[in-house]
């Protein structure tokens with residue numbers, strides 16, 4: 393929990409962490425070869441982060457059996473801190489659907505798709521390629537977080553099309569559409585469904601967070617750090633200090649909204665308090 397200068401306490405739930413080993417060609421933009429569960433817990437403790445969603449780092453030549461296994465094991469060791477999602481590589485088409493069944497049985501709460509790194513030649517709204525995966529995820533009540541941004545196959549519009557096609561599945565646009573954040577806000581206004589969420593990972597201008605709140609609704613904007621890439625201090629402070637949001641909105645973005653989305657009710661008394669000014 394973080395404690396603000398006025399003494400308000402906020403439960404902090406990070407919806408976007410990459411755990412495990414990185415392939416050599418992936419280290420340049422992350423800076424570390426491996427980000428283990430112990431590294432994450434240490435960083436969370438320092439920054440007042442109570443829970444974190446974790447999924448594997450990019451290994452697009454694999455079906456993520458190894459990476460997902462690592463994340464599941466981390467969640468088993470830290471059940472009150474780490475919530476597992478499975479990263480799915482749609483190129484392993486036949487295996488994917490069975491994998492989703494198995495991961496759901498092992499406790500994952502969502503799936504992660506990365507159109508840019510894992511299936512760059514195919515649009516994320518492909519009926520033949522992606523719809524079966526989403527149908528299966530929906531059957532298990534899993535949320536679907538998708539890297540969003542400028543890559544042609546990961547735009548807010550294509551993900552909006554998925555939200556229309558699968559109204560009972562909740563979609564989270566990682567990075568809020570990135571450089572296409574304006575498109576995210578327009579799509580959110582046009583969509584008749586309420587299953588279109590964003591995380592703030594990498595949103596660099598704190599003012600954008602207030603605009604996302606107005607466009608999507610305060611309960612559809614989520615905290616996500618993209619650890620190990622970005623330091624917690626910036627990702628939390630831009631929401632809790634620099635975005636000029638009221639306490640209730642901050643509380644929702646930092647943790648309340650994702651707790652509600654996943655139906656998790658933590659024992660908040662059991663988590664440590666950290667001063668916001670110290671992170």
Ligand SMILES: [Zn+2]
Pocket residue numbers: 408410566618
């Ligand atoms: Zn990420």
